[in-house]
Amino acid sequence: METELSRQLGIEHAIFGFTPFPAVAAAISRAGGLGVLGAVRYTAPDDLKRDLDWMQEHTDGRPYGVDVVMPAKKVEGVTEADVEAMIPEEHRRFVTDTLARHGVPELADGEASGWRITGWMEQVARNQLDVAFDYPVALLAGALGSPPADVVARAHDHGALVAALAGSAKHARRHAEAGIDVVVAQGYEAGGHTGDIASMVLTPEVVDAVAPVPVLAAGGIGSGEQIAAGLALGAQGVWLGSLWLTTTEASLGSRALTGKLLAAGSGDTVRSRALTGKPARQLRTAWTDAWDDPAGPGTLPMPLQGLLVAEAVSRIQRYEVEPLLGTPVGQIVGRMNSERGVREVFDDLTRGFERAVDRINRIAGRSAS
Amino acid sequence: METELSRQLGIEHAIFGFTPFPAVAAAISRAGGLGVLGAVRYTAPDDLKRDLDWMQEHTDGRPYGVDVVMPAKKVEGVTEADVEAMIPEEHRRFVTDTLARHGVPELADGEASGWRITGWMEQVARNQLDVAFDYPVALLAGALGSPPADVVARAHDHGALVAALAGSAKHARRHAEAGIDVVVAQGYEAGGHTGDIASMVLTPEVVDAVAPVPVLAAGGIGSGEQIAAGLALGAQGVWLGSLWLTTTEASLGSRALTGKLLAAGSGDTVRSRALTGKPARQLRTAWTDAWDDPAGPGTLPMPLQGLLVAEAVSRIQRYEVEPLLGTPVGQIVGRMNSERGVREVFDDLTRGFERAVDRINRIAGRSAS
Numbered sequence: 001m002e003t004e005l006s007r008q009l010g011i012e013h014a015i016f017g018f019t020p021f022p023a024v025a026a027a028i029s030r031a032g033g034l035g036v037l038g039a040v041r042y043t044a045p046d047d048l049k050r051d052l053d054w055m056q057e058h059t060d061g062r063p064y065g066v067d068v069v070m071p072a073k074k075v076e077g078v079t080e081a082d083v084e085a086m087i088p089e090e091h092r093r094f095v096t097d098t099l100a101r102h103g104v105p106e107l108a109d110g111e112a113s114g115w116r117i118t119g120w121m122e123q124v125a126r127n128q129l130d131v132a133f134d135y136p137v138a139l140l141a142g143a144l145g146s147p148p149a150d151v152v153a154r155a156h157d158h159g160a161l162v163a164a165l166a167g168s169a170k171h172a173r174r175h176a177e178a179g180i181d182v183v184v185a186q187g188y189e190a191g192g193h194t195g196d197i198a199s200m201v202l203t204p205e206v207v208d209a210v211a212p213v214p215v216l217a218a219g220g221i222g223s224g225e226q227i228a229a230g231l232a233l234g235a236q237g238v239w240l241g242s243l244w245l246t247t248t249e250a251s252l253g254s255r256a257l258t259g260k261l262l263a264a265g266s267g268d269t270v271r272s273r274a275l276t277g278k279p280a281r282q283l284r285t286a287w288t289d290a291w292d293d294p295a296g297p298g299t300l301p302m303p304l305q306g307l308l309v310a311e312a313v314s315r316i317q318r319y320e321v322e323p324l325l326g327t328p329v330g331q332i333v334g335r336m337n338s339e340r341g342v343r344e345v346f347d348d349l350t351r352g353f354e355r356a357v358d359r360i361n362r363i364a365g366r367s368a369s
Numbered sequence: 370m371e372t373e374l375s376r377q378l379g380i381e382h383a384i385f386g387f388t389p390f391p392a393v394a395a396a397i398s399r400a401g402g403l404g405v406l407g408a409v410r411y412t413a414p415d416d417l418k419r420d421l422d423w424m425q426e427h428t429d430g431r432p433y434g435v436d437v438v439m440p441a442k443k444v445e446g447v448t449e450a451d452v453e454a455m456i457p458e459e460h461r462r463f464v465t466d467t468l469a470r471h472g473v474p475e476l477a478d479g480e481a482s483g484w485r486i487t488g489w490m491e492q493v494a495r496n497q498l499d500v501a502f503d504y505p506v507a508l509l510a511g512a513l514g515s516p517p518a519d520v521v522a523r524a525h526d527h528g529a530l531v532a533a534l535a536g537s538a539k540h541a542r543r544h545a546e547a548g549i550d551v552v553v554a555q556g557y558e559a560g561g562h563t564g565d566i567a568s569m570v571l572t573p574e575v576v577d578a579v580a581p582v583p584v585l586a587a588g589g590i591g592s593g594e595q596i597a598a599g600l601a602l603g604a605q606g607v608w609l610g611s612l613w614l615t616t617t618e619a620s621l622g623s624r625a626l627t628g629k630l631l632a633a634g635s636g637d638t639v640r641s642r643a644l645t646g647k648p649a650r651q652l653r654t655a656w657t658d659a660w661d662d663p664a665g666p667g668t669l670p671m672p673l674q675g676l677l678v679a680e681a682v683s684r685i686q687r688y689e690v691e692p693l694l695g696t697p698v699g700q701i702v703g704r705m706n707s708e709r710g711v712r713e714v715f716d717d718l719t720r721g722f723e724r725a726v727d728r729i730n731r732i733a734g735r736s737a738s
Binding site: 001002003014168169187188189195196197198199200201202204205219220221223225226228229230231232233234265266267294330331332334335353354356357359360361363364365366 | 370371372383537538556557558564565566567568569570571573574588589590592594595597598599600601602603634635636663699700701703704722723725726728729730732733734735
């Protein structure tokens with residue numbers, strides 16, 4: 001499965017795997033795709049350094065990428081405490097009450113809240129970049145706005161391509177004007193932050209909007225048939241995130257959450273502002289229902305919502321409070337019904353792709369070749 | 370573009386075109402697809418008979434289909450007047466006020482309301498079937514619930530295949546159990562009544578759920594590349610509705626509406642209950658905004674909403690009150706940017722499909738054949 005972009009990156013298959021887990025990212029690169037490590041959760045530079053050292057040792061010299069969430073708008077001199085102070089008392093009370101109603105225990109004294117929004121503040125992202133550029137990163141990816149010009153220049157000096165996610169043609173055009181090298185067209189059905197336009201419509205629209213900049217199709221892709229569909233729509237590769245969450249190399253840290261993912265159907269996700277303040281697709285839970293309930297206080301804008309719920313989300317995960325337990329994931333969750341190794345999942349993708357090509361050729365009346 | 374299903378129906382290309390306009394349906398069949406005439410607006414059997422006579426003369430002996438909206442639940446002895454009586458005064462006032470605010474004139478005395486929901490009541494649907502079965506209809510299609518057993522049996526006796534729309538695997542399985550022959554998997558991005566699952570995820574899910582019953586991919590398909598994607602996902606054909614609305618053979622009856630469709634982007638539709646009481650994708654207008662506004666009275670359940678707004682919709686269309694003027698249409702409206710004949714549109718689809726197959730083969734490293 002080769003495109004101009006996959007050849008440029010020196011990977012065997014035009015499959016890009018986004019994941020917060022180094023073991024998953026490394027396995028994707030070893031299998032012949034491009035593993036992209038999500039750095040947002042690394043608030044301490046040393047933790048990222050340790051995991052990139054590990055990646056470096058476990059990718060057999062294959063290329064890999066890093067995803068850093070870089071806020072496009074710089075707000076000078078604003079600290080986390082300033083942002084905390086903007087959260088209304090009513091919303092804090094709503095968090096406390098909702099957790100109490102479901103009997104969620106407090107964290108033990110001194111136990112840190114694992115999930116923090118701070119990775120989305122500019123200084124944290126810049127620290128992550130400083131670390132990442134000590135490694136031979138082949139792709140620097142990012143969501144939420146076009147990367148700043150100095151970051152694009154630095155990545156190019158480093159020999160890395162820059163990719164940015166977009167949920168609309170307009171958004172994609174802005175990225176292209178910012179000098180990025182790859183647009184990830186993130187359809188409505190994708191996990192995490194998404195717009196309202198489904199992949200079937202969004203992918204070719206973005207391809208046309210930014211040509212000749214290459215596009216990756218993202219959203220709704222978890223089989224070789226779906227990869228063939230994304231490539232038929234004009235993409236030069238596919239970007240998969242959700243599918244890896246139930247691989248044996250993933251460390252979700254909660255058997256209950258893995259169980260919920262394996263059991264969920266395609267209709268069990270919701271596009272909700274509950275997690276970050278911007279619409280992000282995730283498992284539908286009693287937690288998202290509470291925030292999306294018109295009778296409640298509703299969500300706050302980014303970054304307030306993320307800061308508001310950070311500790312609550314950590315407690316829900318720590319104590320595996322099932323009705324509230326969720327994670328960003330796409331509609332493809334309906335196909336994630338068994339725990340398998342990354343290599344097996346990856347080989348299924350490439351085999352399914354070949355089958356889909358055979359089928360399309362039969363329909364088109366082309367002889368087998 | 371041949372599949373088992375297209376061969377069974379004796380059509381050249383596995384492209385199914387749904388349209389309320391006989392001239393469009395006939396042109397699709399002549400071009401080598403299957404034109405399917407939507408019968409819902411024919412409340413008088415003689416009108417349907419006249420248009421099917423015309424179709425019969427203008428399809429050059431090629432097969433065509435008819436789409437009848439058949440309510441699955443039969444409510445004995447309920448008249449339109451009974452249903453009218455269930456509409457709250459508050460909602461009637463909201464219609465009057467919204468129309469007045471936009472200066473929508475009254476219909477002239479004796480001028481009939483063109484758009485009626487009555488085609489969705491069982492007796493009307495059965496009258497339409499009685500007419501349709503006087504013609505060599507090759508496919509009987511329907512939305513909203515599985516067709517009743519006697520209708521399926523009658524269609525089969527007539528030599529017609531029966532197709533039903535589904536927005537979820539569960540819904541599709543129910544259709545298959547009802548003995549239908551084709552499931553139309555209607556994705557989130559489609560025009561008209563839709564569920565929440567996007568085509569990229571829905572199509573293969575429905576294919577797996579009802580195999581070996583053939584599936585048509587619907588929603589987001591308006592180019593040959595999108596047809597290739599739908600077929601790669603396992604469909605045996607594609608079902609296109611929106612794309613024909615801006616063909617020269619269509620008679621929308623409003624230049625202003627055609628202009629709005631040509632100008633709209635993929636983000637200018639909304640899934641709203643404003644038209645029928647069930648979520649249906651349509652152009653976003655001041656009319657849908659009014660119904661979707663949490664400050665308003667909200668919509669009524671089907672069939673009340675359709676009955677409530679029928680005359681209002683007729684007045685908006687008759688007087689072309691632009692801010693309120695809309696129609697069911699899918700996200701593909703972003704690609705409908707010129708008025709062209711059906712034949713030209715159709716040939717573009719088949720050429721685009723061949724290009725997409727070439728591209729996929731290059732990516733798969735298959736030699737040209």
